[in-house]
Amino acid sequence: MKTMIRMERPFHTLWLLAILTLVLLIVASCAGNKAVTEVQELPKASVVQEQPPVQEPPKAPAEATPTHGQAESEFVLSETAYKETKRDLSDLVQELNKIIAAKDYEKWLTYLTKEYRAYYSDPAVLRAQSEAPLLKKYSVVLRSLKDYFHYVVVGSRQNVRLDEIKALDENRVRAYMYVDNTPVIIYELQKVDNQWKIGIIE
Template sequence: MKTVKILSPAMLIITLLLLGCATEPVESELEPEPADLPTAVDEPAVEPSANGDFEVTEELYEQTFEEVERVISRLNEIISVGDYEAWLEYLTPEYIEAITAPENLAELNASPLLQRNNIIVEDLQDYFEYVVVPSRANLRLDDLEFIDDNTVQAIMIVRDRRAILYLLRRLNGDWRISV
């Protein structure tokens, strides 16, 4: 069984913002349209342990990995073609609020990459165009870390280091980008 430690929301926001700004543009290829996402398992397969971590069954891990892999494939396609409206459908209200908070926009605009390219991010659409599209169009899922039974961190191994691609939360049976 896999166990993970719970991260604070503030650390997740900072990590996601830094990852979004830290990577250089990547050439992307369109991937096939994913099938409909399967529904969650009927029985709870994530149990809190005595130390606050969650123990995840192999079955839940594999099912969730497949679901999240399809979501990331779809996000890669959406981002590759720059479809802002389709991308919005994958965001939680908390994510939108966090990204568009004035202090977070100011932090983004202070990043060397944006300053070097004379880019100012004023709203969510600018964030999509100038941060998400250049850095997230060709991602792959290598691992998952469960925060709780409806929240996972999607992980990609980059230069032998674990990078959080997305924090995803299941809402009404669908995985959405969250903070």
């Protein structure tokens, strides 16, 4: 009888260890899956650079909080120039909101640089944009800059606001809006013939 008891104890111990190990593996697996899901749900780097309802690929800024004169490598605007530029661009963003809300494609075109027009008219770029989840959900295929405007820009740029700017030089600025205390790029702006336009900054 004693012999039987001695044989059962290690058997039960091993059985319990096997069960505990299995439970720990399942918990770890669930936690890993949750982490992967959370990472996949994060917005792509555009920010608000046009995504749902189909936006331009969001480009998350590298800096946590862009401010003028933040680092030695950044272009530094004087306080006066910074305030004037931000005021002018804030007015521009409000004007663009109205144009986009009215779905005025022809008027919107006047605020684009040649580089922006060319980039978002490129069939390869349009195909890539068509892979956005919301576009695929409704079987929307972008074939032109006009399609891009109606299906991407109109759905993502009607109500943005300018909270912060970062000057790259005298004629190039990134415009940001804070979303949950995180700065998100809403526009890349370039001054062309003394007029600010939507551009593409590498």
